[in-house]
Amino acid sequence: MADIFGVVADSTRREILRILLERYNQSSTAGGELSVSDIVDKLGLSQPTVSKHLKVLREAGLVGVREAGQHRYYHLDYAPLEEIEDWLIPFLSVDFDASAEEAAEETEGLKEEQRAFAAAIGKAFADTSFQMAHAVKDAKPRKWRKND
Structure with missing residues (x-):
């Protein structure tokens, strides 16, 4: 058979x-x-x-x-x-929708963590950029050549 x-x-x-x-x-x-x-x-x-x-x-x-x-x-x-x-019954008894919802909740939590991390990096970059801009602005030009 x-x-x-x-x-x-x-x-x-x-x-x-x-x-x-x-x-x-x-x-x-x-x-x-x-x-x-x-x-x-x-x-x-x-x-x-x-x-x-x-x-x-x-x-x-x-x-x-x-x-x-x-x-x-x-x-x-x-x-x-x-x-x-x-053979199919075990697969049909699994609640794939619930599993998908749990995965979506985990992903949503991850997205929130990612947003918070990105915001922290963005803030640090902005602060550093601001400090660098002021440091460059306040710097006095130097003569790099001895003959200038």
Whole structure:
């Protein structure tokens, strides 16, 4: 059996699963079945391409198939999706918004500290600049050459 995560990593296979899920939600009497040709029409891909993806999904147990003559009708099988759900639940239970708010508060505190530090540096620079300007202004010119 293929790794389920590898199977659903392909965007075309995810799209097939989405189409089968929509069908299941729309019509409970048909058992959510769609023919290969219906799936081909919805995806706009070639029939061999869709069939190859359906084979991978079938081997992974994500879809079931019912044969009627030369036609094949596919439906979604939820059981293997529980493995994905079990893996995802810890990630879904984390409150990322709260973590983001805490990070924003820490960043805001850091910004305030940075502003205070920048203001202190700016004040020190201004004081030094003022003192230097007065020192240069008050300085008397010197003769640097002996002959001047």
